[in-house]
Amino acid sequence: MIEFNYPEGATPLDSNEMEGLLLTHITTRVELDRWEQDNINEALAWIAQRKPKDILNESFMRQLHKRMFSSVWKWAGNLRQTDKNIGASWYNIPAGLKQLCDDTEYWIKNKIFIDDEIAARFHHRLVSIHLFANGNGRHARLMADILLENVLNKPPFTWGSANLIIAGSDRKRYIESLVAADRGDYKPLLDFVRS
Numbered sequence: 001m002i003e004f005n006y007p008e009g010a011t012p013l014d015s016n017e018m019e020g021l022l023l024t025h026i027t028t029r030v031e032l033d034r035w036e037q038d039n040i041n042e043a044l045a046w047i048a049q050r051k052p053k054d055i056l057n058e059s060f061m062r063q064l065h066k067r068m069f070s071s072v073w074k075w076a077g078n079l080r081q082t083d084k085n086i087g088a089s090w091y092n093i094p095a096g097l098k099q100l101c102d103d104t105e106y107w108i109k110n111k112i113f114i115d116d117e118i119a120a121r122f123h124h125r126l127v128s129i130h131l132f133a134n135g136n137g138r139h140a141r142l143m144a145d146i147l148l149e150n151v152l153n154k155p156p157f158t159w160g161s162a163n164l165i166i167a168g169s170d171r172k173r174y175i176e177s178l179v180a181a182d183r184g185d186y187k188p189l190l191d192f193v194r195s
Contacts, residue, residue, distance in 0.1 A: 017133045020074035043067040053150050056101040065139050080133045087130025096129045115152045119144045120189050124181040157193040
């Protein structure tokens with residue numbers, strides 16, 4: 001089995017999930033990140049062409065994850081079947097996701113929060129549920145941006161204008177802002193997403 005060095009806050013893959021790697025020539029995390037980013041770029045092109053609005057449902061979120069990672073992982077688009085160091089118990093994922101989608105629709109319809117806060121809270125809860133074996137942060141950030149652009153008609157977040165996949169001060173600040181949101185303090189996350 002290939003051993004990857006995971007940045008702080010990343011979800012390690014178990015041996016069964018690692019067996020789902022389609023590209024057997026990959027031996028380092030840097031190589032994996034590059035191949036995943038190429039696949040994500042294809043998903044971004046797909047989003048740009050379609051500009052989907054009906055996104056607050058399991059079907060769309062799974063389809064997006066599949067488009068983001070299906071050239072790299074056999075299990076792309078499938079909800080995780082194991083518990084991780086973060087997230088809901090795997091068997092509670094569908095119910096947690098349905099509740100998040102319902103809550104987000106309610107926030108939008110009733111203008112409970114400003115648009116940025118709706119997207120930030122949606123992002124935080126999506127990361128907290130942790131739908132997939134891997135790629136949850138990237139998926140949740142893209143979902144928040146799609147929500148902003150295609151549903152709320154706002155510009156996407158800048159996410160600190162940094163590569164949040166690699167270890168560094170920006171990733172540390174991002175993780176710290178998610179931990180603050182876990183405690184109900186969304187100000188650090190709201191500050192980060194537009195920095």
